[in-house]
Every structure is written in C-alpha cells, then in structure tokens.
Amino acid sequence: MTGPFFRSCVALGLLTLLAAGCAPAADPPHPHASDDGLPAGVTVELRQTRADVAGRQAAVAVHNGSGRPIEIGAVSVADPRFAEPATRAVARTSTVPPGATVDIRVQLARVACDAPADAAATVTLDVRDAETDAVTARTAPIVDVVPFVAALHENECLQVAAERSAAVSLGTFTASAAGETARLVLDVVPAPGEGTLRIVGIHETNLLTFPGLVDAVYPLDLDQIGTDRTPQSVELPLLPARCDAHAVQEDKRGTVFRLLVEVDGRAGSYDLAATPEQRGEILAWVAAWCGL
Template sequence: MVAATLILTTAAALTACTPATTAPDDGPAGVSASVVQDRTQIATGTMSVEVHNDGSDPFVVTSMDYADPRLAGAVTWSGTLPVPSGSKRDVSFSVPSPVCDAGDSGQTGHVRLSFKADAEQATADYPVEDPYGFVASHLATACFSATLAQHASVALTDVTTAGAGGTEIAVMHVQVTVTGDDAVRIESAESTTLLQPEVGGWMWPIDTTVQPGTSRTIDLRTIPARCDAHAIAEDKVGTRFDTSVTILSDPAVTGMITLAADDAAKSALFDYVTRLCGNQG
C-alpha cells in the first residue's frame, strides 16, 4: 500500500484497497480522473491523481482507491476533497515502484471514488487517463535503470569550475564503473532549461564506452542555458539530466536514465549559474 497525501486538505486515513468495477453512472455527472506528474513533483518522486468535475454541481470526494497493473501496490486515501463545478482537485502520493514484467500494451490505471453530494453518497470506478504518458515513461526509465544497476553504476559525483569571470564554465564529473560482464556505452546527455553544453546545443554527445572491470570519469563542460532573473528561483529539474546508455550485451540494450545532481553538486551548479549570470549582467 502506498500512502497518499492530499494537497488541499490534511484529513486522511489509510486502509488497504482492492478496486472493483462499478458503473460510473453511480457517481455524480461529469466526473473523470487523470494521472500527472508536474515539474515540482519530479525531484520529490511524487505524482497525483486529478479528479475533474465537468458537471454543473459541486461534489465532495471522501475516499480514493487507485491502482495500475504497471505499478506495485495500491494507493488509498480518505478525507474531504471538495471539487467545485468546472474545476479539478489533486491527491498526491509517492510514485509506486514499477512492475517491470508488466509491459505497457493496453494497460491503464483505475480509480474508485466515493462521493458526497447533496447529502447523497455514491461510489463509482473510473479509468484513469494519462494524457502525457507519465506511467509508461516512468516504467521505461525505472526498469532500465534497474537493469543497468546489475551491470554498472553511473553517477554525477561532483562539480568543479574552470576559468574566471564571464568565461567561467562548470564541469560536471560523471563516474562510470562497470561491474558486470558487458561493456557499457554512455551515448549522450540532454541539456535542461538551466544548463547546456559549453559549445551550446541541447545535448552532450558523449559516445564513451567503459569496459568490464574498469571505471572512467566523464567530464561534461557546462554553461548556463539561461540568465534571466528567475532562472534559479523557478528551476525544478535543471540539475537532472536525461542520459542515453547502452548495455553492450547480446543483444545490446539501450535506454534512458536520469543523472541527478546530489545536494552538494546541485548547490555548486546553482552557485555557478548565479555567479556567471551576475558577471554577464
């Protein structure tokens, strides 16, 4: 079971759940549900189920049971969640672990909602829409990362700087250690809204192979991607780099991982952007 935290209210009680199927007609008119992960949730590893009210009358959600065959466990929440007409409200919770052998073909989540409206109570089940393909993307990245961990460790270990004044650059050091029997090739890393390669563009074309039983440090030379006043204040994922990696097994397997700066590296990168952008201003 995964604990859920309501964004808009603090009343909650958690129990086990096994969602069943009932007719959506049992609930209020105009109800639908979707799953999302916005930029503020990526770094915290949380996601949300949004309850939409496209009907003409308000209602209150009093419990939610959410499950997806591609995610381990189920999420249960109970409390008080008013949803006015023409609006949506969220329940947020930690992203459940992926079920890596579940596949993704034709699978979707479902949610059972209990309602209170005009002194009437009702319970109904709804399919959970995923307009941005979040669950499938999470499944692909998390499961490939788990496979890669059996072959190698890849981590952004620290950040140094080179040069001074307006020509200063940050150098992100990525440590790759191959512990398995197959070589690993780091293909490329994508820039973010905050940071980009020293030469510009949206990608570091790394193309570096590390052999079994060896370790190598890859240096990513970096400059700010933007220097407006809100570059750091509004940044949510600027120090998380989507990175393409190939395990040179037979057959080879390619996937994406996220190189995330730890607190020390993140602080060093923010300090660097602040310093360089100040020099340029």
C-alpha cells in the same frame, strides 16, 4: 365563447400557470454512484507536469461535473507497470466545488518491468457524502490523456537493466567564477550482475550546457562489460545555458540530465537527476555566474 364554462377554464389555466411559476427550482443532481463506480458527473485523468518529473509524482485530476461539492480523501492509482499503487503525496481531504477540477498529487512507486507497456490503470477515490457523512471507496479506469506512463516505464526499466552492469550518478560539483567552466563529476560504479553497459553521452538541460556539443549531447565513451569492471569517474565541463532570472527562479528541470546509453546492445536513454543538495549548489552557482 364567453359563457361561465369558458371563464372557469381560463381561471383554472391561470391558476395552474401561477402554481408552476411559484414552484421552487429543482435541486441539482446529487453525485450518486454510477455504474463505473464514480459519482455521477465526476471524471478523472492522470497528468504529469514538468514540476512533477524530478520527484516522480503525478496528479489525479478530479473534475466535478455534478451540481454539488464533493470531498475526496484517500487516493490510490493501481497500475501493473508500477510495483505498488501510487498514493497521495500529502494525506488530506480535498473539496472539489461544482464545475471545478482539482489536481491531487500522488507519489509513483518503482516500476515493475515485467508488466506490459500498455497495461491499464484504475483509480480509487474515498468520496465523502455531504448529506450522510459516509465515506465510500469508488473505483474507475484512469488514463494519462497526455501520455507519460509508457515512456516513463520504458526509460526507467532501461535504467534498471543498465544498473545490473553499473550504477551511474552525479558526484562532486565544483563551482567556477563568472565566465569560467565549472566541473560536475559523473561517477560509474560497477555492479556484480551480468550484462553490458555503454554510456554514449549526456544531454544538456534547459539551464545547463557543456562546451563542444554535438546535437546538444556531450559525447562520452564509457564501457562496463563482462565481470572485470572498474569504477570510472569523469569530470563534465559545465556552463549556464541561459542567464535570464526567471529561468533560475522558476527552475523545474534544469538539473535533470538525460543519459544516453546502450544496454546489452539496446540503445535508449533515461533521466539522471541531481540530488536536492547538488541542485541547490548548481542553481546558486548559475545565479552568481550570471550576476543575478
């Protein structure tokens, strides 16, 4: 068929195709609020790296799966296992480009030991709309995909219970010459509360060790029982566990020990970290001892 009607139909079809081909591409979806409170395409999870542990921090990882950048202001993680919400460690605004993930550090509060270990958490993000400049608070559930909160809650609550009997801390550090043993004092100060505490041992770190270890634990046998408690101090013999330069330069957990205890007959452990000043002294000693 080659008549005028056929030619008109072909021309109309070509015009339609050309118009469609010249039409501008559709704008990427704007991150509007979805039912769970976050902008569409935006997801969150809670993480903790080795570098966060000593400072009791974590990170809210915000992934922007929308087609536009988003800006995040205030951040707050509410979890019944902590006495207060965790908020931004540094007050600022973070821009999350499309397809990117940005970690926003938050400072964890003290634990609330009457909360269930499997309690659920939520995060609230202040999200700025780039078009209207309006800031709205968006709240959604958040989980730690690589779980750490439950273990942290259990360990720190054990420490809270232990400190009803006595407070344990790292005291004076005495450096040594290369090839010789340094000394780190472990101080045990009784508390007026009830309960019993037995300090079974202290675990070596990735950077520091003790002579005469059994299963990486330096044995101790310190008791704080009853009301007639007395202060105790023990000198721990200390040696570098390694001398590679990057281990000292990139240290994250080298001065965080693990204290093995029994609290009212319940066995467990919790972290015992050096203060920033002690950490500096110990790392400088390791560097000198190793000739770095």
